[in-house]
Amino acid sequence: MRLSYSALNDYTSCALKYKFRYVDKIKEPKSKEAVFGTLIHSALHFAHSPALVPPTLEETLDFFTRGWNADIWENEDEERAAFTQGVQMLQKYYADNDIAAATIVALESRFQFDIGPEDNRHTISGIIDRIDKTETGYEIIDYKTSKKLPSQAEVDKNLQLTIYARAFLERYPKERDRLDTVTVSLYFLKHGEKISSTRTLEDLARMEEEILAAVADIEAEKFAPHVSPLCDWCGFQRLCPMQKHKFKDEAWDDDDVRAAIDELAALKKKMTADRKKAAELQQQIVQFMKDKKLGRVFGDEAIAALSERTTYSYDVATVREALAPLGKWDDVVRVDGTALSKLLPTLDSDTQHAIEQARSAKTSQTLSLKRSAKQ
Ligand code: SF4
Numbered sequence: 001m002r003l004s005y006s007a008l009n010d011y012t013s014c015a016l017k018y019k020f021r022y023v024d025k026i027k028e029p030k031s032k033e034a035v036f037g038t039l040i041h042s043a044l045h046f047a048h049s050p051a052l053v054p055p056t057l058e059e060t061l062d063f064f065t066r067g068w069n070a071d072i073w074e075n076e077d078e079e080r081a082a083f084t085q086g087v088q089m090l091q092k093y094y095a096d097n098d099i100a101a102a103t104i105v106a107l108e109s110r111f112q113f114d115i116g117p118e119d120n121r122h123t124i125s126g127i128i129d130r131i132d133k134t135e136t137g138y139e140i141i142d143y144k145t146s147k148k149l150p151s152q153a154e155v156d157k158n159l160q161l162t163i164y165a166r167a168f169l170e171r172y173p174k175e176r177d178r179l180d181t182v183t184v185s186l187y188f189l190k191h192g193e194k195i196s197s198t199r200t201l202e203d204l205a206r207m208e209e210e211i212l213a214a215v216a217d218i219e220a221e222k223f224a225p226h227v228s229p230l231c232d233w234c235g236f237q238r239l240c241p242m243q244k245h246k247f248k249d250e251a252w253d254d255d256d257v258r259a260a261i262d263e264l265a266a267l268k269k270k271m272t273a274d275r276k277k278a279a280e281l282q283q284q285i286v287q288f289m290k291d292k293k294l295g296r297v298f299g300d301e302a303i304a305a306l307s308e309r310t311t312y313s314y315d316v317a318t319v320r321e322a323l324a325p326l327g328k329w330d331d332v333v334r335v336d337g338t339a340l341s342k343l344l345p346t347l348d349s350d351t352q353h354a355i356e357q358a359r360s361a362k363t364s365q366t367l368s369l370k371r372s373a374k375q
Helices: 003-014 015-023 032-045 057-067 076-096 152-157 161-170 173-181 202-219 229-234 255-292 316-326 337-346 348-357
Strands: 002-004 104-115 122-133 140-142 184-190 193-198 294-300 303-305
Touching: 002 003, 002 202, 003 122, 015 104, 015 202, 015 316, 032 057, 032 076, 032 104, 032 140, 057 076, 057 184, 057 316, 076 337, 104 202, 122 161, 122 202, 140 161, 152 193, 152 337, 161 173, 161 184, 161 202, 173 184, 255 294
Parallel strands: 002 122, 140 184
Antiparallel strands: 104 122, 122 140, 184 193, 294 303
């Protein structure tokens, strides 16, 4: 299989979006955010294009202005805000960087490399925004126009940067033994902030395993939708079972089910309020019984009785010591998934990986209710 990084990114963010785009090959208009991002990338490419004298800020802004498409924005206010943001990004970029001093060795550089054993070979491709030669090694940079800044931990695990580090070694195989001198960075243009990291050969090997697992899922046609804030920018909302019902222009014949949802929501709300009220009443009754030293109290329609229940906890090490030699320890121990998922981020990456490999999934269906935006 041939897989670009952006296709892989689509698959990992929402497998159904990947299916619409790459399996069903449904054309979707480019989002305004994507058009904006492409123009900013082109402007930075222009700013760094090889020349005796690099383009000035004014020349780069002129390039940006000439490439601007006013038609994709909803209204004039939105268009003006986006244009201003683009100008500010480029101004900040010029203020923070000495364009002439950059030692760039590759700009918007295409790559491809193969992963997997002979009988399960796949090609990964993509484009690296920029590779610089630094005093100590190299730096691979990817520009981002997004608003949200990730944490350092997220950048350390960022799959895109790991793929880029692997692609870099394809081009510079001699750097394999000096991978710690190769920096991988995400440059957030809106904030003028660069978050950097490095990768190890183990990270690259793990990335291959991750991609092979994704490829196996694609080949097994696992295309489950994943609802996230990214849905708002997804061009397939009118086809997606998780979103299409919200478009009122469809003839859904759904008056009954809409009423059922609202009734269920009202019931759940009442149940929550009832549970809260019951806890308050219970506390009031128990307090009375304790104050008056009573075991039972009598209402007109019911009798409340206070009884004691003892629960036990065990010293885990002692119980394990007693049961393990009998081969019975596993019979009483269950892994607590919730506790494990809280623990997981605190573990080293090898242990995390081992635990993730040990995980198996069982799918069941539950109906959840959430307030809709209009409420
Ligand atoms: S709308 Fe959301 S869930 Fe549906 S395909 Fe797009 S990203 Fe996936």
